[in-house]
Amino acid sequence: MLSFWEKSSLLEADIAIVGGGLVGLSVASSLKEKFPSKNVTIFERSALPYGASTRNAGFACFGSLTEVLSDIDTMGSEAARELLFQRWMGLQITRKRLGDEAIGFLPAGGYELVESEIDFEEDVYKVNQLIADFIPDYITSCNDEKLRLGIVAAGDLYSMKDEGQVNTGALMKAMEHYALQLGVIIRTGCEVVNVESDSLKIKDRFRGEIDFKADKIFVCNNAFATSLLPEVDVKPGRGQVFITHPISGLPFNGNLHVDEGFYYLRNVGDRLLFGGGRNIDFQTEETLEFTLNNAIQKALEDKLKVLFGQDFHFEIDQRWSGIMAFGEDKLPIVKHLYDNVYVAAKMGGMGIALAGFIGEEIAEIMS
Ligand SMILES: Cc1cc2nc3c(=O)[nH]c(=O)nc-3n(C[C@H](O)[C@H](O)[C@H](O)COP(=O)(O)OP(=O)(O)OC[C@H]3O[C@@H](n4cnc5c(N)ncnc54)[C@H](O)[C@@H]3O)c2cc1C
Structure with a gap:
């Protein structure tokens, strides 16, 4: 009453x-x-x-090289550009509104490890041209950074300009x-x-x-x-992550996208936050349930060893999931x-x- x-x-x-x-x-x-x-x-x-x-990973990002190339293929250049613009402009609005200190924004840098063959001249040019008016020279090759970042997996490293991290909480x-x-x-x-x-x-x-x-x-x-x-x-898509305990002497700093963004890794201070793997089992992950899929969690652990080497030692502190929304x-x-x-x-x-x-x-x- x-x-x-x-x-x-x-x-x-x-x-x-x-x-x-x-x-x-x-x-x-x-x-x-x-x-x-x-x-x-x-x-x-x-x-x-x-x-x-x-419950997310806190990447303040716009799209990695292979993701943008795939978006151009599937949605066309105009829609791919519009999506990048909305993300770029949206982040400016939020940063201006709240201030970088309050949201823990760090211009940590974004990288993508590209394991497939791409035509550097043509593909990078295509993406850079698409958004040159709002992020000039968006993608650059940076293979020489792999060693410093501790990445031993095969593939070429590219960096995405202006990508950063936020403290999600x-x-x-x-x-x-x-x-x-x-x-x-x-x-x-x-x-x-x-x-x-x-x-x-x-x-x-x-x-x-x-x-x-x-x-x-x-x-x-x-x-x-x-x-x-x-x-x-809209179709739900569960995202799963884990965060490690602090890792002494962690070489990696920044954000790393792998497999068209299906895997994503960042440092949180001296911890690593690693997520993704939805593409291993799209059907099961199209859910509104906040549970974990052990096969995907195991795949994440294996992938981390591939990225940093079998001797790379880490202990997982917490695992969780969140629900995203996708569509056509x-x-x-x-x-x-x-x-x-x-x-x-x-x-x-x-x-x-x-x-x-x-x-x-x-x-x-x-x-
Ligand atoms: C694991 C993971 C990692 C991610 N990493 C990143 C990243 O690094 N960078 C990035 O940009 N994005 C990332 N995302 C995506 C990003 O978090 C989402 O796109 C964004 O949070 C969506 O915000 P939203 O407010 O639209 O939806 P939500 O955050 O889902 O908010 C919807 C809200 O509606 C409430 N609600 C639902 N139904 C009802 C109802 N009937 N009545 C009242 N309330 C209701 C829910 O409780 C919820 O709080 C990630 C997502 C996940 C799951």
């Missing part, structure tokens, strides 16, 4: 947002900046965001503070179970179902969007769906960079 006060003051907003991940927070912030007089409420189903934003904390300071209300422990054109139904552990009125509704729950909006076609192509879905309902989903494996752009884009669509 609701009280008079709850009914009269606490169950409506101008703008309701479903999902308190990085995209929900960025969308809320952009909308509040653009329309300061509107009240904005975010509904997050869990005590902490429970998707990808607090610090980024989320700073983004929440930012949204709160703007006046956004964040309600946690609130699972949205139904979306109508002017209201949401929220499931609350103590009160049961509650109706919440909103003039505009933005569904920003990424991999979970289809359960609320069946017409939004790699461009995010950002649109006005119907009546007062909008959606921002399908952030793929690079939502850290995209989030800032998505917030601005959706605020633009709404106005």
Whole structure:
């Protein structure tokens, strides 16, 4: 049973947002900046965001050489360029908004180990030309760095300009503070179970179902969007990582992409965070379950030995998984769906960079 006060003051907003991940927070912030007089409420189903934003690897990246080449092949040059631009611009927005110190941004450098044959002149030129107006000389060859970084695996090393790292926990904390300071209300422990054109139904552990009125509704729950909006076609993709205990004398510093980005490795101080391997078992990994797949965890351990040599010693401290969202192509879905309902989903494996752009884009669509 609701009280008079709850009914009269606490169950409506101008703008309701479903999902308190990085995209929900960025969308809320952009909308509040653009329309300061509107009240904005975010509904997050869990005590902490429970998707990808607090569980990722913290690469502040735009796309590796072979990934971009593959995107050009599958989506065409224009869409591949647009995706790179959105990631690049999105990261600028978030860095400017929150400041590099608050998000633990380090210009650590990004590398890709390319094991397949590529035509250096033609392929690197193609990628560099595509985005020369916003990241000039994006890709360079840097084989001479392999030794310094301790990489013994076969393949050629390339570096991606302007790639960095964030501290994922610090980024989320700073983004929440930012949204709160703007006046956004964040309600946690609130699972949205139904979306109508002017209201949401929220499931609350103590009160049961509650109706919440909103003039505009933005569904920003990424991999979970289809359960609320069946017409939004996103497929979940689980990402798994582990982090090692500190490794004395660790030579590697920066980010490393392997196998078109299906494996990703970075240092976190003197630890290594290593993830990926979804391509080993796409079918099993198309899931919303936050469990681990032992075969993939084992593949990650083996791959680390291939990269740094069989004598490379490491001990794993923690393993975890998070859920990403994919679809037919790699461009995010950002649109006005119907009546007062909008959606921002399908952030793929690079939502850290995209989030800032998505917030601005959706605020633009709404106005
Ligand atoms: C292991 C891993 C590594 C990654 N590494 C990187 C990386 O290095 N760099 C990078 O850029 N990206 C990386 N990503 C991807 C990146 O984390 C995501 O693209 C990004 O976090 C997506 O943000 P989001 O807010 O759209 O989605 P999410 O973070 O999934 O947020 C959605 C939120 O909606 C909530 N929710 C769901 N359903 C409901 C509901 N019905 N009612 C209320 N709330 C709901 C969820 O609890 C969740 O908090 C990685 C992802 C994973 C899993």
